[in-house]
Amino acid sequence: MAVPRGCSECQVSLYGLQYILKEERPHCIKCYETLCCNNCVACHKLIGHTSKDVTFKDLHWHDDCFTCSKCSHPLVNQPFVTKDDMLVCTACYRNQFSAKCSACLRTILPGSKKMEHKGNSWHESCFTCKSCQQPVGTRSFVQKDANNYCLGCYGKHFALQCVHCEKPITTGGVSYYDQPWHKECFVCIGCKQQLAGQRFTSRDDSAYCFDCFCNLFAKKCANCTTPISGIGGSKYISFKQRQWHHDCFNCKRCCVSLVGRDFLSCNEDIFCPDCGKDI
Incomplete structure (x- = not known):
């Protein structure tokens, strides 16, 4: 193969000199490095033609500069992750950035399944009921004193019992006459509609919605015949x-x-004195 006469960029003679072909065009070393080589994002120096160029996401490093930003361990041909545009080996990532299991306190490895609740994390196998030790998984549960309980165990050990159905109240209970009720159990004795958050009254220890109480117990107006409730300070x-x-x-x-x-x-009628004269 014949030696080219000169560099295709600066025209310097290549006789007796080292050169590099780029797209079949000869380049002297200086022109090649100026036009074709990259700067290392770590040391900011040129990655020369004799150095290995390690590339990741359009960025370039010397192979000696491609290291973990935490422990400086070489990452060439090693698994790594990026955190805030920094290279981190998997060991440092686990130690510093991965979530810790609230039960066993060990690192939850990236890519493994984890359970989360109110800022806490668990291995799937560690996310169990404190009492029966059965996996909670995606079932409903109750947290008490930083421990998780399935609904059955929570009801057995801690929950109040509804006076109506005698089942545990795990969420959203109602207190009436100092007794606990489920919201869905606390209903009008007449029409059975839920009374939680509604206006109601009681008679003989039974709760009634406003309409049922009026229809069952309120006196009727002698004029319009509709109930006179007397509730809320209405005058009669x-x-x-x-x-x-x-x-x-x-x-x-x-x-x-x-x-x-x-x-x-x-x-049954009432009259003003003027109209009453004609009666």
Whole structure:
């Protein structure tokens, strides 16, 4: 093979000199390194033509510079991870960045399955009920004193018992007359709708929604016949064992309000004094 006369970039004679072909064009060493070689991201020096160029994600290192940012262990041909754009060997990553199991306190290796809850992590095999030691997996559980319990064990050891169904209350209970109830068990004795968060009242130790209490026990207005609840400070008028809503206590004939005024009664009706003259 004939020696080329000169460098294809600077035209310097290559006779007796080392040169490199790049796309079949001869380059002197200086031009080749200037045009084709990369700088190391670790030491920032040129990776010369005699050095090994290690590449990762469009970045370049000398093979001697391609090391763990924590322990400086060489990473060429070794497994590694990146953390905040830094190279980290798997040992350092496990020690410094991997989650620790809240049960056995050992590192949860990257890629292995882990269970998480409220900022804590467990190996899948360590995520068990404190009482029965059975795996919790994806089942519902209750945490108490930093320990996990399946619903059955929690109910057996800690949970209050609903006075209605006698089953454990694990979440969202209601207290009524100092007794615990499930929300779904605390219902109106009349229509059975849930009362938690709703307006209700009681009679003979039984709870009623507002509508059922009014329909079952409230007196009826002599004028409109709808219940007079008396709940919430609503006003009503009582006269001879009959009751009226405050707004319903009006003259039968002219409809003027008789609240605080004289009136006349005839049979089941009431009249203002003017209208009562004609009775």
